Amino acid sequence: MNGDASIEEAGYDRRRLTQWLAGRAHGNGMPRRDLFRLSAGFALAAVPARLGMPPVGRETASAPPVPPVAKPIVKPLPPELFTVFGSNAEMRWEAMRHRGLLVPVDRFFVRNHTSTPVIDANSWRLRLHGTGLRGAPTLDKAVEFSLEQLHRLPSASVVAAIECAGNGRGLFTSQQGQRVTGTAWRLGAIGVARWRGVRLSTVLRHAGLSPTAVDVMAQGLDPEFVDAGIKLGHVRRPLPVAKAMHDVLLAYEMNGQPLPPDHGFPLRLVVPSWIGVSSIKWVGQIEVSATPLMSPWNVQFYRLFGPGYPTAGAPVTEQVVKSAFELAWDAQLPAGRTHVLHGRSWSGHGPVRHVEVSTDGGVTWRRAHPAGAHHHRRHAWQRWHIPWHPTAAGRYTLRARATDATGVTQPDRTPLNSLGYLFDAVVAHPVTIV
Numbered sequence: 001m002n003g004d005a006s007i008e009e010a011g012y013d014r015r016r017l018t019q020w021l022a023g024r025a026h027g028n029g030m031p032r033r034d035l036f037r038l039s040a041g042f043a044l045a046a047v048p049a050r051l052g053m054p055p056v057g058r059e060t061a062s063a064p065p066v067p068p069v070a071k072p073i074v075k076p077l078p079p080e081l082f083t084v085f086g087s088n089a090e091m092r093w094e095a096m097r098h099r100g101l102l103v104p105v106d107r108f109f110v111r112n113h114t115s116t117p118v119i120d121a122n123s124w125r126l127r128l129h130g131t132g133l134r135g136a137p138t139l140d141k142a143v144e145f146s147l148e149q150l151h152r153l154p155s156a157s158v159v160a161a162i163e164c165a166g167n168g169r170g171l172f173t174s175q176q177g178q179r180v181t182g183t184a185w186r187l188g189a190i191g192v193a194r195w196r197g198v199r200l201s202t203v204l205r206h207a208g209l210s211p212t213a214v215d216v217m218a219q220g221l222d223p224e225f226v227d228a229g230i231k232l233g234h235v236r237r238p239l240p241v242a243k244a245m246h247d248v249l250l251a252y253e254m255n256g257q258p259l260p261p262d263h264g265f266p267l268r269l270v271v272p273s274w275i276g277v278s279s280i281k282w283v284g285q286i287e288v289s290a291t292p293l294m295s296p297w298n299v300q301f302y303r304l305f306g307p308g309y310p311t312a313g314a315p316v317t318e319q320v321v322k323s324a325f326e327l328a329w330d331a332q333l334p335a336g337r338t339h340v341l342h343g344r345s346w347s348g349h350g351p352v353r354h355v356e357v358s359t360d361g362g363v364t365w366r367r368a369h370p371a372g373a374h375h376h377r378r379h380a381w382q383r384w385h386i387p388w389h390p391t392a393a394g395r396y397t398l399r400a401r402a403t404d405a406t407g408v409t410q411p412d413r414t415p416l417n418s419l420g421y422l423f424d425a426v427v428a429h430p431v432t433i434v
């Protein structure tokens, strides 16, 4: 948990929306329909005109032709390691069996809104601009860093998970019988790596961070994203300056190697414990602003909408508690033997405290044995194992239920949100004993 009140998500989001609606924040190309979506929760009938938003909407925009993408992901995606969903690829959990703490690049999940860009590191520059920097440089007068200059700044590394907010989304449907939109990931939209780079705080200080700065928004160099015929621009999402200064890394290395193309070469954000979309890949520019920033990725997507949530949605920042077995879905195991079930649990709120496992449909639970060193648990995952001796053939479901250091335990059911984020319920993993 974060003690810093300015990172406290609901309060921060409310302040940002209020300032935005008062005309003191800008939307940077936010489509007008987002304003309408928010308008029910925040009276703002006159706002679109004041912000000078172009009159685009799902009804009026003519769908621009989307260029065919030959290969949205560059690295090989062998079927024994990945399940592919268009421009996204999920890791198969059995691919982590007998593996250490880190997920090797060859099996690390990929989530691309469009496609992996090929970037020439020699001509690439990181450009910082905005009213939250001294002198308020505009983009054409941006503070620039080459990759070499970033390499010369003091480096830092962190072992941290990057996990899509939609990880587990498919289970809203398969386990809870609910309809949600988006990629139907099972549990493999997560990976843990050792990231090395320069602290975002270091770069912001070098760029002349002003005490008036409130938001920091990195933008990717991948192609612009088009949703239902509406151009939403480059992938970008604001971070409150308190989080940006706290533990965020601008990473140029992943597991000791230069960042691979699919994971953000030459530079990506790593925002520990926050949902994956915060960790912008292929960063080309960073806006630092003295007024709150908005983007479709914190207003329209990556918010919780649905029964029980405010009309304007609830913000999403930290990841939730989850567990997975290092086993194929529908794995087959021989009867009459002791199997050691291996798994991992993680939480964006803090380290995992303990994990219980049920092999009898949730009737009885046993404590799993923790494995691995403790010092990486804050932003990574806890490995664990437990023996199981099934005697009779048949279908079983395995369940793992983690509790984190803040006392949060995985529930039996996740309340529905229509975009299918933050599925934290205990997952019934089917296996067959033969």
Ligand SMILES: Nc1nc2c(c(=O)[nH]1)N[C@H]1C(S)=C(S)[C@@H](COP(=O)(O)O)O[C@H]1N2
Pocket: 108, 109, 110, 111, 112, 113, 114, 162, 163, 164, 165, 191, 219, 220, 221, 222, 235, 262, 263, 264, 275, 276, 277, 278, 279, 280, 281, 282
């Ligand atoms: N520029 C850019 N950054 C991005 C994305 C993207 O499509 N473009 N996807 C985001 C999402 S939704 C996730 S979950 C993570 C995935 O990181 P990975 O592909 O390295 O696993 O990257 C985030 N950063």
Ligand SMILES: [Mo]
Pocket: 111, 163, 164, 165, 166, 276, 277
């Ligand atoms: Mo994501």
